[in-house]
Amino acid sequence: MFINRTKKWLFSVLAALLLALAGTWHIAHAQPSYNANVCSPGYVERQAFFGDPVCVTPQTKAQAAYDNSQASARIDETAPGGALYGGDTCLPDYVWRLAGPSDHVCVTPEIQKQTAYDNSQADNRLDRRYDYPKWWSDDYRIDWCLNGGTQCGQPAADNYCKRHLWTGARDFAADPNIGSSQPTIISASNEVCNQSFCTGFKYITCYGRIKYDRIFTPPAWQGHRLDVCLHGDSECGKPAADAFCRQQEFQEFDESFYYLVDPVRSDLDTITIGDGKVYDKNKYLLYAFYMIICR
Numbered sequence: 423m424f425i426n427r428t429k430k431w432l433f434s435v436l437a438a439l440l441l442a443l444a445g446t447w448h449i450a451h452a453q454p455s456y457n458a459n460v461c462s463p464g465y466v467e468r469q470a471f472f473g474d475p476v477c478v479t480p481q482t483k484a485q486a487a488y489d490n491s492q493a494s495a496r497i498d499e500t501a502p503g504g505a506l507y508g509g510d511t512c513l514p515d516y517v518w519r520l521a522g523p524s525d526h527v528c529v530t531p532e533i534q535k536q537t538a539y540d541n542s543q544a545d546n547r548l549d550r551r552y553d554y555p556k557w558w559s560d561d562y563r564i565d566w567c568l569n570g571g572t573q574c575g576q577p578a579a580d581n582y583c584k585r586h587l588w589t590g591a592r593d594f595a596a597d598p599n600i601g602s603s604q605p606t607i608i609s610a611s612n613e614v615c616n617q618s619f620c621t622g623f624k625y626i627t628c629y630g631r632i633k634y635d636r637i638f639t640p641p642a643w644q645g646h647r648l649d650v651c652l653h654g655d656s657e658c659g660k661p662a663a664d665a666f667c668r669q670q671e672f673q674e675f676d677e678s679f680y681y682l683v684d685p686v687r688s689d690l691d692t693i694t695i696g697d698g699k700v701y702d703k704n705k706y707l708l709y710a711f712y713m714i715i716c717r
Contacts, residue, residue, distance in 0.1 A: 566596055667714065
């Protein structure tokens with residue numbers, strides 16, 4: 423017979439709260455109905471070449487267009503690799519821009535350096551817009567409220583973005599009174615709202631793609647799945663996630679930014695990071711983190 427540890431309070435007393443954080447543990451399958459990358463406010467697509475998506479300032483985009491217009495005039499026709507020989511050798515004082523691997527437009531070294539910097543910042547300047555966001559790709563629309571009738575708008579949108587590995591929601595809009603034709607799902611409780619007054623989102627724009635060196639899925643400690651509690655039956659959830667982040671050997675993290683709890687009982691032993699105690703899966707009803715994002 424399994425011993426039902428009291429530490430599993432989070433699946434009875436705080437089940438709704440954890441579901442709000444977790445959404446669903448099948449992250450890999452949680453695809454929106456449609457999404458598109460967009461530049462963050464203040465940035466536009468550079469378009470240094472066809473299909474160039476890097477987001478830059480409007481001034482930098484204008485510079486790229488000007489450099490393109492001057493491309494032929496900056497090639498050294500007399501050099502062995504110059505225009506007369508079908509090549510693209512730059513005149514003295516010019517270098518290849520290298521906005522992409524094949525971008526040989528000749529620019530000043532300063533512009534080349536700026537281009538390299540803009541390329542390095544591409545992810546930081548990118549947002550993603552999810553139109554008519556759903557819980558699953560072919561499932562219920564996300565409800566306007568994180569909890570039934572409370573924490574509406576921003577909290578629900580932020581939770582959706584974090585679940586998709588973004589920092590939060592920059593912009594969103596309501597799609598009111600859709601429940602009778604397109605049921606919504608309340609993130610915190612997994613309850614379905616199918617009444618005419620139920621409201622969803624027309625879109626959610628997420629910002630700040632989270633780098634993968636901050637994401638641990640599933641998190642493990644000393645060869646075991648990480649238990650949801652810090653010590654025995656106490657300090658479950660964020661305290662345990664925070665402790666895990668602070669214990670990372672090669673990164674300096676202060677705390678957890680977001681975490682998901684696996685709603686399915688662990689089929690492996692777990693360890694409580696606060697005291698290093700290992701719990702036998704054959705003796706206890708164990709639950710572990712599915713993902714932790716640190717910061």
